[in-house]
Each structure stands twice: as C-alpha cells, then as structure tokens.
Amino acid sequence: MLNPQKLSDPEPDPRGAILPLTAHEITLRLANEDLxxxxxxxxxxxxxxxxxxxxxxGKSLLLRVLHGLKAPTSGEVLWxxxxxxxxxxxxxxxxxxxxVLLRRSALANITFVLHRAKLSRQDRExxxxxxLEMAELEHRAQTPARLLSGGEQQRLAIVRxxxxxxxxxxxxxxxxxxxxxxxxxxxxxxDTVHNGGTKIVxxxxxxxxxxxxxxxxxxxxxxRVAEHSQADVFFAQPTSAAARAFLAGxxxx
Amino acid sequence: MSDDSxxxxxxxxxxxTGDDNLYAIIGLSMRVSLAAVGxxxxxxxxxxxxxxxxRFPGRTVVTALLxxxxxxxxxxxxxLIYLLLSRSGPLGFLGLLYTPSAMIIxxxxxxxxxxxxxxxxxxxxxxxxxxxxxxxxxxxxxxxLGALIRDGRYSLMTAALAGFGRAIAEVGAVMIVGGNIAGxxxxxTTAIALETSKxxxxxxxxxxxxxxxxxxxxxxxxxxxxxxxxxxAYA
Ligand SMILES: Nc1ncnc2c1ncn2[C@@H]1O[C@H](COP(=O)(O)OP(=O)(O)OP(=O)(O)O)[C@@H](O)[C@H]1O
Ligand SMILES: [Mg+2]
Numbered sequence: 001m002l003n004p005q006k007l008s009d010p011e012p013d014p015r016g017a018i019l020p021l022t023a024h025e026i027t028l029r030l031a032n033e034d035l036x037x038x039x040x041x042x043x044x045x046x047x048x049x050x051x052x053x054x055x056x057x058g059k060s061l062l063l064r065v066l067h068g069l070k071a072p073t074s075g076e077v078l079w080x081x082x083x084x085x086x087x088x089x090x091x092x093x094x095x096x097x098x099x100v101l102l103r104r105s106a107l108a109n110i111t112f113v114l115h116r117a118k119l120s121r122q123d124r125e126x127x128x129x130x131x132l133e134m135a136e137l138e139h140r141a142q143t144p145a146r147l148l149s150g151g152e153q154q155r156l157a158i159v160r161x162x163x164x165x166x167x168x169x170x171x172x173x174x175x176x177x178x179x180x181x182x183x184x185x186x187x188x189x190x191d192t193v194h195n196g197g198t199k200i201v202x203x204x205x206x207x208x209x210x211x212x213x214x215x216x217x218x219x220x221x222x223x224r225v226a227e228h229s230q231a232d233v234f235f236a237q238p239t240s241a242a243a244r245a246f247l248a249g250x251x252x253x
Numbered sequence: 254m255s256d257d258s259x260x261x262x263x264x265x266x267x268x269x270t271g272d273d274n275l276y277a278i279i280g281l282s283m284r285v286s287l288a289a290v291g292x293x294x295x296x297x298x299x300x301x302x303x304x305x306x307x308r309f310p311g312r313t314v315v316t317a318l319l320x321x322x323x324x325x326x327x328x329x330x331x332x333l334i335y336l337l338l339s340r341s342g343p344l345g346f347l348g349l350l351y352t353p354s355a356m357i358i359x360x361x362x363x364x365x366x367x368x369x370x371x372x373x374x375x376x377x378x379x380x381x382x383x384x385x386x387x388x389x390x391x392x393x394x395x396x397x398l399g400a401l402i403r404d405g406r407y408s409l410m411t412a413a414l415a416g417f418g419r420a421i422a423e424v425g426a427v428m429i430v431g432g433n434i435a436g437x438x439x440x441x442t443t444a445i446a447l448e449t450s451k452x453x454x455x456x457x458x459x460x461x462x463x464x465x466x467x468x469x470x471x472x473x474x475x476x477x478x479x480x481x482x483x484x485x486a487y488a
Binding site: 064067068069086089090093094096100102103104112113115144147164 | 379382383385386388389390391396400404485
C-alpha cells in the first residue's frame with residue numbers, strides 16, 4: 001500500500017475547515033414512514049466515527065442525508081455551522097454500499113474524478129495509476145470496471161473517493177464483500193488516510209471492524225441514535241439496551 | 254415462372270456490372286439518409302439526453318409526444334416539408350423543393366424523434382445508475398451529460414442505426430419533396446415505386462435486394478454492437 005499523502009496536493013488545504021458536521025433534529029420521512037427520527041449529532045474533525053447498527057436501522061439513509069444526497073424532511077445538516085455549499089461539497093467524498101462504477105476501465109474511473117484538479121493529461125493518468133496501485137489494481141487498469149470482482153470494485157470505489165482528496169470520507173460498509181486479507185488492507189488504507197488528517201465516517205455492522213477502527217461510535221437503531229460515545233466507553237459499557245444486545249450478538253431488529 | 258427468373262438474373266446482372274444509373278441511385282440514397290441520420294443525431298441525442306436528465310414541468314408530455322413522433326407517417330412529414338418549401342410556402346425563397354436538401358430535411362424530421370426517443374431511454378437508464386455518484390461528485394449539467402453520452406455510446410449508435418433503417422427504407426417523404434427526378438432526386442425507394450409501376454421489374458428487384466441487404470447489414474451491426482458492448486460490460 002502506498003502512502004496516500006504522497007498524492008495529495010502540494011499545498012495542504014486547510015483541513016478541518018468544513019468540520020464539525022452537525023445534524024440538527026433530522027427527520028426523514030419516505031413513503032409515509034419515519035425512517036430517521038430527530039437525529040442530533042456532532043461529528044468532530046479528525047476522529048474515525050463508526051456508525052453501527054443492525055440491517056435496516058437507517059445507516060445508509062443517514063449517510064446520504066449527511067453527505068447531502070437526500071434532503072431531510074425536517075432538521076438541518078450544518079458544515080462548520082453553515083448549510084452545505086459548493087466548498088463543503090467539494091471536500092467530501094462517499095463510497096456507496098453498492099459501488100457505482102462508470103462503464104469504463106478501472107483507470108478511467110479514476111481519471112474521471114481527477115478532472116476537477118487542473119492537471120495535464122499525463123499527470124492525471126500517472127496520479128490515477130498511483131491510486132490504482134494503492135488498491136492493488138494496477139494490473140487491472142484497462143479492465144472494464146464492471147467486470148472486476150466485487151471486492152476489486154469496492155477497492156476501486158474507495159481509491160476513487162480518495163482521489164478526490166476529501167477532508168471527510170463517508171464509507172458505507174466498504175468491506176462487506178471482501179475477504180479477510182482485503183478487509184485488512186482496506187482498514188490499513190483507512191488508517192493511513194485518517195493519519196493524513198482525513199475525517200472518516202464509516203458504516204458497518206461488523207463489530208470487530210468497529211472495535212479495530214472506531215474512535216467514537218454512533219449506534220443507530222430503528223432510525224434513532226441510540227447512543228453516541230467514545231469507542232472505549234461504547235464497547236465497555238454500552239448504555240442502550242439495543243447496543244448491549246447487539247454487542248452480545250443477540251438479534252436486534 | 255421463367256419470366257420471373259429472367260427478371261431476377263437481369264437484376265443480378267445490373268448489380269454485378271455496376272450499372273451507372275443503379276449506382277447513382279444507391280449513392281444518392283446513402284447520401285441523403287446518412288446526412289439525415291447525422292443531423293438527426295446532432296439534434297436527437299442532446300434532446301433525448303436533456304429529456305432524460307432535466308426535470309421540468311411538462312416533461313412527461315414532451316416525452317409522450319416524442320415517442321409518438323417515432324411513428325410519424327412519412328407522407329405526412331413529406332407534405333409538411335412540401336408546404337414549407339413550396340414556392341408559396343414560408344421557406345419557398347430557398348428554392349430547395351425537389352432537391353436532395355429537401356429530402357434530407359424531411360428525413361431528418363423522421364429520424365430525429367427516433368434517435369431522441371431511443372437516446373432518452375438509454376440515457377435515463379444510465380442516469381438512474383449514475384445519479385447518486387454524480388451528485389456526490391457535484392458535477393455540473395454539461396459534465397453529467399457528457400459522461401452519460403460517452404458511456405451510453407453503444408446504445409446511442411444502435412439508436413442511430415434504427416434511424417438509418419427508417420430513413421433508407423421510407424418512400425413517402427422523399428417522393429413528395431424530392432419528386433423522384435431521374436439523375437437528381439431519384440433514390441432507391443422512389444425508383445422501386447416508379448419502375449414497378451412501369452412494369453420494369455429488373456431495376457426494381459435489384460434495388461429491392463440492395464435495400465434488404467442494407468436492412469440486414471444494419472441489424473447485424475446492431476447485434477455486433479450489443480455483443481461488443483456486453484462483452485466489455487459497457488451495455
Ligand atoms: N427510498 C426509500 N423509500 C422507502 N423506504 C426506504 C427507502 N430507502 C430505504 N428505505 C427503508 O429505510 C430503512 C433503512 O434503510 P437503510 O438502507 O438506511 O438501512 P441500513 O441501516 O443501511 O441497512 P443495511 O445494514 O442493511 O445496509 C429500511 O427499512 C429501508 O427499507
Ligand atoms: Mg446500508
């Protein structure tokens with residue numbers, strides 16, 4: 001794995017400028033059902049925030065609302081106290097639960113997002129190749145992205161998001177379809193990115209992964225934040241019944 | 254029976270010997286229809302893409318209209334262009350009636366809705382797939398359309414071929430606005446109509462064979478494109 005910092009822009013951007021991210025009484029109502037209820041969160045810069053919860057808890061929806069893909073029915077999302085603007089948009093990236101890859105080669109998927117950076121064609125391609133290397137996909141550069149294996153697609157989607165050099169990176173179950181070695185590689189990559197100053201917000205229902213990565217944990221249950229605490233506190237003494245049951249491996253619905 | 258087979262052999266001889274008259278007719282047909290498809294793509298693909306991506310009031314109505322325009326009767330289109338281009342019509346001063354240009358205009362009108370409607374479908378499907386990524390990347394409209402058209406190019410080529418198939422085979426519009434003038438505006442379909450009515454079947458059959466071959470070639474190209482795109486997982 002390469003060090004992604006080698007790839008970031010020469011002048012460091014003012015990291016932390018758009019954070020903290022605040023969710024203020026967010027409710028999301030779709031098809032006459034409240035899927036997110038009055039969510040209040042403050043997501044601070046730098047730390048790795050893990051959103052944990054059972055299937056259907058609303059983790060993906062919450063991520064979409066935070067990232068600005070879905071407008072909440074009520075409440076607001078604030079970036080350093082201000083509503084989403086083009087600056088805040090440009091400094092965040094998201095890896096979807098089901099990766100959305102362009103019908104192009106793996107390499108072209110990355111050069112596509114590098115268009116925003118004003119680079120020469122060669123520089124752009126060189127940079128894209130470096131990101132492919134990071135995902136250990138350099139030998140797949142010319143392969144159509146949609147012919148890659150599930151895990152390879154997931155890795156490509158992650159490095160494509162990194163290519164945006166985001167200040168905050170949302171990841172929706174990025175290792176759900178990966179084998180243990182690939183999972184470890186992705187976790188290391190996330191660590192490296194985080195060490196470079198990028199805020200990580202990662203959704204998972206893998207408790208082991210949450211333990212390995214989390215600085216703080218948001219436990220989501222039935223569209224509500226059951227608790228939001230520091231990782232050590234969360235794993236040692238979860239306060240909500242749902243989180244206790246979930247951590248104990250019981251079925252939580 | 255023997256009559257028929259002699260007509261057929263005459264037709265084949267015409268094709269094989271490279272009869273000037275025959276090849277001039279084929280050449281004009283190709284020129285007119287290809288020009289119409291080119292213009293139809295220039296107009297139809299952006300129109301289809303815009304309908305697929307933009308949300309505006311009346312979009313459903315426009316889409317329904319466009320879909321129904323796919324089946325515009327060629328004679329009606331011919332009549333419309335005739336009225337526009339005839340000496341007393343609003344565009345009469347251009348002096349285009351009974352020229353290949355008039356035929357290209359009429360066929361463009363026939364082809365554009367086909368290309369636009371098929372492009373709209375293709376791009377709408379692709380946009381469903383890409384929309385969240387595009388929003389996440391905060392792409393502007395031009396970049397989104399560019400990516401959709403680029404990545405949908407194989408299906409769009411299929412749309413263009415469908416338009417070509419329609420143009421090369423239609424007779425009503427080119428007959429009315431072209432006038433089927435020998436050496437000037439006579440194309441395959443109008444020549445077939447005329448020769449058949451005169452009882453000169455050899456030329457008609459030769460042209461008919463060419464048209465069938467073209468139709469088959471178009472379909473083979475569509476299949477080939479689809480196969481290629483599928484294999485490359487671009488479809
Ligand atoms: N567009 C929608 N319209 C209606 N209901 C929806 C919509 N999207 C999601 N839901 C419902 O909202 C609930 C939460 O969905 P979400 O995708 O956020 O779950 P999740 O916590 O990410 O689950 P998983 O762990 O399975 O990914 C689910 O019950 C889902 O069926
Ligand atoms: Mg989910």
